[in-house]
Amino acid sequence: MADEGLLYRRLWFFCYVKVACMLRLFMDVIVLNNATLESFLNIDKHIMFHLWKPAVRCCWCNKQYLVRPHTRSVLTEQQMKSLYTLNGIPRPGHHTVYGTVITQFCLSQIKAKSFITTDNLDITMMITIIRACSPNLFNTLQQHFELIRTQRNELAHCETNGTMC
Ligand SMILES: [Zn+2]
Numbered sequence: 681m682a683d684e685g686l687l688y689r690r691l692w693f694f695c696y697v698k699v700a701c702m703l704r705l706f707m708d709v710i711v712l713n714n715a716t717l718e719s720f721l722n723i724d725k726h727i728m729f730h731l732w733k734p735a736v737r738c739c740w741c742n743k744q745y746l747v748r749p750h751t752r753s754v755l756t757e758q759q760m761k762s763l764y765t766l767n768g769i770p771r772p773g774h775h776t777v778y779g780t781v782i783t784q785f786c787l788s789q790i791k792a793k794s795f796i797t798t799d800n801l802d803i804t805m806m807i808t809i810i811r812a813c814s815p816n817l818f819n820t821l822q823q824h825f826e827l828i829r830t831q832r833n834e835l836a837h838c839e840t841n842g843t844m845c
């Protein structure tokens with residue numbers, strides 16, 4: 681009988697590596713529909729910006745207001761920086777500050793990283809992007825994404841507990 685450690689490593693391999701591979705393929709073919717991830721992230725940068733800064737108005741909010749004052753950030757600055765460069769030049773009058781508070785952020789400062797591909801994304805990031813940018817697709821497959829998330833969390837929990845290693 682295979683020992684628990686071996687079974688755990690097999691399960692870990694399936695949950696992390698295989699599922700990540702399948703999700704990447706799904707992203708490339710269905711979500712991106714043969715567009716590059718770079719162009720996809722540039723088109724949806726307004727949505728992605730407000731996952732990072734939900735309470736800060738931006739210059740694209742004139743067309744579609746996405747500010748949600750009391751919502752917590754879904755993405756950290758580090759996660760945003762893994763997808764975008766954040767130090768572009770704001771357009772004149774677009775970046776406004778009151779005291780030390782940014783009252784409007786200019787999205788010209790944000791640009792998707794050149795040559796970024798789904799190989800650069802982990803499972804959490806892929807699910808976050810699909811949920812935010814392709815909500816209809818996400819809702820259709822929500823059960824499956826939920827299963828991936830809970831199984832992965834359960835495994836991570838066992839790993840930190842040391843119960844399966
Ligand atoms: Zn906005």
Ligand SMILES: [Zn+2]
Binds near residue numbers: 739740770774785788
């Ligand atoms: Zn702007």
